[in-house]
Amino acid sequence: MTGTLLNVVTVLIGASIGVLLGSRFPERVRQTVMAALGIMTLIVGVSMAITGNALIVLFSLLIGGIVGELMDVDGKLNALGKWLEAKFSRGEEAGNFTKGFVTASLVFCVGPMTILGSIQDGLIGDNRLLAIKSLLDMFAGLAFASTLGIGVAFAAVTVLLVQGGIALLAMLVGSSLGVITRETPWIVQMTATGGAVVIGISLLLLDLKKIRVANFTPAILIAPLIQVALELFKIQLP
Numbered sequence: 001m002t003g004t005l006l007n008v009v010t011v012l013i014g015a016s017i018g019v020l021l022g023s024r025f026p027e028r029v030r031q032t033v034m035a036a037l038g039i040m041t042l043i044v045g046v047s048m049a050i051t052g053n054a055l056i057v058l059f060s061l062l063i064g065g066i067v068g069e070l071m072d073v074d075g076k077l078n079a080l081g082k083w084l085e086a087k088f089s090r091g092e093e094a095g096n097f098t099k100g101f102v103t104a105s106l107v108f109c110v111g112p113m114t115i116l117g118s119i120q121d122g123l124i125g126d127n128r129l130l131a132i133k134s135l136l137d138m139f140a141g142l143a144f145a146s147t148l149g150i151g152v153a154f155a156a157v158t159v160l161l162v163q164g165g166i167a168l169l170a171m172l173v174g175s176s177l178g179v180i181t182r183e184t185p186w187i188v189q190m191t192a193t194g195g196a197v198v199i200g201i202s203l204l205l206l207d208l209k210k211i212r213v214a215n216f217t218p219a220i221l222i223a224p225l226i227q228v229a230l231e232l233f234k235i236q237l238p
């Protein structure tokens with residue numbers, strides 16, 4: 001859990017600095033920063049998505065999207081953001097609070113470093129990967145908060161729940177997970193599907209398409225299940 005706690009602290013530090021700096025930026029500068037974040041997020045998403053099998057990613061998104069819609073993950077995450085907004089935001093901050101919270105929560109918690117780092121932290125107490133992620137998230141939090149405000153800082157709660165939950169699960173499951181690396185097949189497919197979700201986030205940041213991205217997050221859990229099932233039944237996909 002040490003790596004998760006470190007990540008929470010760095011997100012708070014980065015977001016706090018971003019909020020302080022953001023008030024000094026003209027609106028045109030904020031828009032340019034947001035565009036830069038959107039472009040970079042798109043690049044990261046594509047680089048992740050192309051690592052996996054396209055069919056597994058497709059079916060994961062289809063099934064995960066349906067599950068997410070039925071569960072209304074996006075609606076619940078936005079509702080939480082709205083509740084936090086009502087409690088903690090003031091004046092002009094309110095407009096971007098929920099967007100900042102939801103966007104940062106997705107960016108900080110979708111990706112291979114989140115899953116693999118949390119598993120390593122919980123399984124063997126190795127928090128080096130999460131330490132690297134923490135540093136990256138600090139700068140990302142700074143950039144997001146400079147344009148979207150204090151809502152980004154509250155994404156630290158999501159980081160704590162998601163990464164902490166994965167780490168605790170890894171501690172409970174223990175050695176049955178075996179040796180896990182970036183090349184582990186189910187990690188590869190999970191990473192690729194996560195990349196597709198990240199691409200959806202980039203479309204939101206660039207104001208190209210309004211997508212209920214959070215409703216696709218169940219796909220990240222479905223992808224490894226598909227991979228394991230294919231291996232179990234010895235099915236080879238093109």
